[in-house]
Amino acid sequence: MEENLQTEIDILRKVDHPHIIGLIDIYDTSKKLYLVMELVTGGELFDSIVDRGSYSEADAAKVIRETLTAIKYLHDLGIVHRDLKPENLLYSTKDPVEQVIKIADFGLAKIVGDDSVMTTTCGTPGYVAPEVLMNKGYDKAVDLWSIGVILYILLCGFPPFYSENTPQLFDQIMRGDYDFPSPYWDHISESGKDLVKRLLVVDPRKRLNVEETLAHPWVKGETANKDAIPDIVDTMKRFNAKRKLKQGILGVMAMNQMKRLADSLGKK
Numbered sequence: 611m612e613e614n615l616q617t618e619i620d621i622l623r624k625v626d627h628p629h630i631i632g633l634i635d636i637y638d639t640s641k642k643l644y645l646v647m648e649l650v651t652g653g654e655l656f657d658s659i660v661d662r663g664s665y666s667e668a669d670a671a672k673v674i675r676e677t678l679t680a681i682k683y684l685h686d687l688g689i690v691h692r693d694l695k696p697e698n699l700l701y702s703t704k705d706p707v708e709q710v711i712k713i714a715d716f717g718l719a720k721i722v723g724d725d726s727v728m729t730t731t732c733g734t735p736g737y738v739a740p741e742v743l744m745n746k747g748y749d750k751a752v753d754l755w756s757i758g759v760i761l762y763i764l765l766c767g768f769p770p771f772y773s774e775n776t777p778q779l780f781d782q783i784m785r786g787d788y789d790f791p792s793p794y795w796d797h798i799s800e801s802g803k804d805l806v807k808r809l810l811v812v813d814p815r816k817r818l819n820v821e822e823t824l825a826h827p828w829v830k831g832e833t834a835n836k837d838a839i840p841d842i843v844d845t846m847k848r849f850n851a852k853r854k855l856k857q858g859i860l861g862v863m864a865m866n867q868m869k870r871l872a873d874s875l876g877k878k
Contacts, residue, residue, distance in 0.1 A: 618716045619645070621689055629680035631700065631712045652701025652709045656763075656850045662706065665842050667802055667834040670764040673699070675829050676711040677757065682820045684719075685750050690728070693718040694756035695737045696763070722749070735776060736769050740784045740812045751814035754823060758809025765802055766794040767845025770810060786812040797840055801826075801833035 622633035622645075632648035652658055655673065659665050677699060684691060691698075693715065701709040718732045727747035733739070739755035741748040762770040770788035773779040782788070788810060790803055805828045811817040818826070827833045 614717055615643070617721070618719065621716045621719050621721065624687065625684070625689070627680050627683045629676045629711050629713060630683070631714045648712070650700045650702050650712050650714075652703045652705075654697055655699040655701065655711070656696045656846060658701050658704070658709070659764075660843055660847045660850055663843055664838040665846075666836050666838050667765065667799060667828075668831060668836045670761070670802075671829055671831050671834040673711055673764060674757065674761055675824070675831070677713065677760075678820055678824050678829065680711075680713050681753055681757070682824065685753070685820055688721050688723060689719055690722055690750050691716065691719050691753050691756075692728075693733055693737075694753055694760065695734045696760060699760070735779060736771060738783065739814070740786065741814050743780050743784050748814065751817050751819070754809055754817055754820060755814075757823070758806060761802075761809065762788070762806050763846070763849070765798050765806070765839070765842075766790075767842050768794070768849045770806075784812070786810060794841075794845065797835070797837075799828070799833055799835045801828040802835075805829065 619633070619636065626632070631650060633645060634648060635646040637644040637646070653661075659669075677694075681691070681694075691713065694713070698713060698715045700712045700714050702712055703709045720728060720730075722728060727749060729745070729747050731742060731745065733742055733752070733756075737756045737759045739748060739752040742752060759770060771779055771782040773782060790798070790806075795803065805818075805823070805826050808818045808826070809823065823829060
């Protein structure tokens with residue numbers, strides 16, 4: 611069996627959390643392996659937001675809080691997801707009252723020790739942490755960087771790092787080159803911006819860890835604005851359409867470029 615698939619199965623067998631999609635059963639035939647997963651019907655995070663029609667910081671805080679509780683659970687078990695992105699955050703149901711976030715896709719996840727350093731270049735280009743690209747080794751902090759990117763998009767509708775040119779995108783990430791452009795960020799609370807700044811920190815040693823992020827007043831819902839974010843749904847709709855268009859072969863090409871960049875930096 612492929613090593614990544616075996617690792618994913620081992621992890622899914624090990625975890626049991628309300629915000630992680632569950633493995634129900636496994637059927638192994640002579641030709642194929644079937645994983646029976648928990649049924650979730652709410653769709654991807656961003657699709658659900660677009661369908662909803664209106665959205666607030668308080669809604670975003672709930673998403674981040676639920677995701678973080680699952681990440682803390684994983685990190686406490688020594689598991690690093692390594693590929694957190696909107697496509698891997700699913701809603702349990704379409705009912706806005708009942709729905710909760712479920713983390714999916716553990717294909718790149720890894721079980722590590724407390725002080726273990728990973729070196730494999732992996733992830734999704736727009737969400738990958740700078741230390742992965744720099745090829746200097748990395749740890750659990752990569753998941754918090756990805757949370758920071760997702761949070762940024764949740765608050766304005768587009769990503770903090772973007773370029774049609776993949777090497778330029780990676781350069782932006784490694785320099786932490788982003789801002790809060792007007793008018794998209796004019797209505798966002800200072801507390802929300804503060805959390806973004808504390809997560810999108812290039813030096814992983816200075817980045818908030820999962821416990822610190824959960825303790826942030828914005829995540830706790832104490833400072834998140836409850837008013838609908840102006841134009842967020844329309845902005846996110848445009849980003850979401852562009853994101854889906856570029857999935858597939860372009861993602862594979864970007865991953866290959868990411869590995870070449872890390873290899874070249876490692877030789878310097």
